[in-house]
Amino acid sequence: MQERIHQIYRSVEERKRDFNEVERPFSETEIRGQMERCHNCGIPFCHGAGCPLFNQVPDFNAAAAAGDWRAAFNILSQTSFFPEFTSRVCPALCEGSCCCGVDGDPVMVRQCEKMIIEKAFAADFVRPVIPAKRRGRRVAVIGSGPAGLFAAEGLNRAGFQVTVFEANHRPGGLLRYGIPDFKLSKSLIDRRLGIMEREGIVFTADTRIGTDISGAYLLRNFDAVVPALGTPCARDLAVPGRELAGIHSALEFLQGQNRVNSGELDTLPVSAAGKRVVISGGGDTGSDCAGTAIRQGAKSVRQIEIMPRPPEKRSPSTPWPAWPWMLRTSSSHMEGCEREWNVASDRFVGKDGKVTGIEVHAVAWSFSPEGRPLKPEAVSGSSRLIEADLVLLAMGFTGVPRAGLVDELKLELTPRNGIISDPARNIYAVGDCANGPSLVVRAMADAGKTVRNISEALS
Numbered sequence: 451m452q453e454r455i456h457q458i459y460r461s462v463e464e465r466k467r468d469f470n471e472v473e474r475p476f477s478e479t480e481i482r483g484q485m486e487r488c489h490n491c492g493i494p495f496c497h498g499a500g501c502p503l504f505n506q507v508p509d510f511n512a513a514a515a516a517g518d519w520r521a522a523f524n525i526l527s528q529t530s531f532f533p534e535f536t537s538r539v540c541p542a543l544c545e546g547s548c549c550c551g552v553d554g555d556p557v558m559v560r561q562c563e564k565m566i567i568e569k570a571f572a573a574d575f576v577r578p579v580i581p582a583k584r585r586g587r588r589v590a591v592i593g594s595g596p597a598g599l600f601a602a603e604g605l606n607r608a609g610f611q612v613t614v615f616e617a618n619h620r621p622g623g624l625l626r627y628g629i630p631d632f633k634l635s636k637s638l639i640d641r642r643l644g645i646m647e648r649e650g651i652v653f654t655a656d657t658r659i660g661t662d663i664s665g666a667y668l669l670r671n672f673d674a675v676v677p678a679l680g681t682p683c684a685r686d687l688a689v690p691g692r693e694l695a696g697i698h699s700a701l702e703f704l705q706g707q708n709r710v711n712s713g714e715l716d717t718l719p720v721s722a723a724g725k726r727v728v729i730s731g732g733g734d735t736g737s738d739c740a741g742t743a744i745r746q747g748a749k750s751v752r753q754i755e756i757m758p759r760p761p762e763k764r765s766p767s768t769p770w771p772a773w774p775w776m777l778r779t780s781s782s783h784m785e786g787c788e789r790e791w792n793v794a795s796d797r798f799v800g801k802d803g804k805v806t807g808i809e810v811h812a813v814a815w816s817f818s819p820e821g822r823p824l825k826p827e828a829v830s831g832s833s834r835l836i837e838a839d840l841v842l843l844a845m846g847f848t849g850v851p852r853a854g855l856v857d858e859l860k861l862e863l864t865p866r867n868g869i870i871s872d873p874a875r876n877i878y879a880v881g882d883c884a885n886g887p888s889l890v891v892r893a894m895a896d897a898g899k900t901v902r903n904i905s906e907a908l909s
């Protein structure tokens with residue numbers, strides 16, 4: 451029986467020179483070997499406790515392992531409309547609760563999913579799904595990230611006539627304007643949009659609802675309105691020196707590179723070339739900044755994080771089948787990014803109006819008996835300067851802005867600035883704008899639930 455494969459990326463030297471997907475191609479033998487490791491468990495936690503979409507992992511793995519790729523695709527597409535996206539960018543919550551992971555390595559479910567969907571595209575199994583009957587009802591989806599796209603696809607399949615309004619130049623949300631091409635090639639978004647258009651979904655880009663078209667207009671002209679706005683407000687680091695040049699939000703930096711790659715822009719608005727780059731925030735967005743800065747030719751890349759270094763193995767605070775809190779090393783980290791934990795920032799320092807460094811101090815954490823970090827304490831005498839010519843702030847997002855659609859439609863917000871749906875007015879918020887910043891797969895699963903709610907409400 452095959453083991454989990456640990457060498458999954460192209461070589462660092464090769465991938466650092468391009469923006470193509472970092473993962474290496476796998477042979478059918480390798481992936482079928484993984485599918486055969488799948489136990490077809492009596493109680494498959496992967497899709498109960500793990501996958502928010504409830505992907506039937508053991509069933510599609512069994513079908514594909516037996517060589518029936520069409521059946522595998524049919525099983526996968528019952529729950530997931532866009533496996534080509536999740537199979538590239540999902541952290542694979544299913545793998546965190548895979549039974550093989552109890553005392554060994556989980557099955558490589560994400561790569562199995564990828565092979566099934568790519569074989570399905572190659573064999574022309576992936577066709578437009580046109581509903582047998584239209585309901586004569588119209589739905590406006592605002593925003594075309596994974597939540598908006600999933601809602602549009604589900605509603606269209608349920609017989610609604612769907613129009614997606616997008617403020618950006620091209621649909622895709624963070625799939626297109628956040629996640630780097632080396633994780634997700636944008637040609638995959640275009641391939642999917644082509645199918646959705648053939649299904650009858652209308653995309654209206656370069657149109658900000660609440661500014662270019664009012665929300666009130668949509669409420670008058672559509673039977674339901676689905677805000678899928680994401681959480682565009684980035685958390686700032688409001689310490690002295692923040693006004694210095696050379697301090698940018700992660701998204702500003704990442705978007706610029708994606709737009710240059712696609713030809714939307716000629717030059718990078720923010721470039722890391724030849725610079726000492728410090729990324730504030732130890733999460734995935736920060737890691738994406740690291741990979742991008744390395745490809746741009748940064749002199750050095752360092753990612754700092756106030757939280758403690760996670761344990762090498764699953765922390766007892768997140769026992770199986772929960773998603774494990776543990777150290778994760780991304781492909782970008784392996785490309786030459788130094789990481790530091792327990793670091794708090796005090797102020798930016800600069801010269802001639804430009805940032806030259808961050809003054810930081812160390813913190814020490816106290817932990818719960820299970821190992822969960824509780825509270826940081828400043829370590830006295832630990833102040834030091836980290837030199838930087840470019841600082842990228844990747845500390846998360848704080849919800850939706852009130853200005854624009856939220857104010858105009860008097861939408862209620864949660865304490866964390868998430869939009870609360872208002873079914874009485876046929877307004878159904880989905881994805882990150884409703885639940886806070888999360889994951890592609892969670893945004894899609896939330897949209898799936900909303901499709902069911904709208905279908906019932908407007909039956």
Ligand SMILES: Cc1cc2nc3c(=O)[nH]c(=O)nc-3n(C[C@H](O)[C@H](O)[C@H](O)COP(=O)(O)OP(=O)(O)OC[C@H]3O[C@@H](n4cnc5c(N)ncnc54)[C@H](O)[C@@H]3O)c2cc1C
Pocket residue numbers: 539540541592593594595596597598599615616617618622623624625628629630633657658659660678679680681701704734735738854855880881882883887888889890891893
């Ligand atoms: C840099 C980065 C990397 C990430 N990497 C991963 C990853 O690898 N894996 C993963 O699972 N998750 C990742 N995430 C998280 C994931 O991208 C989000 O959880 C997901 O995209 C949320 O989907 P969404 O549809 O709710 O919002 P978004 O993807 O943010 O889409 C919202 C869309 O709404 C549009 N919009 C907003 N307001 C209006 C308006 N008034 N009118 C019209 N359009 C509007 C926006 O332009 C945008 O296109 C990452 C996030 C970031 C920032």
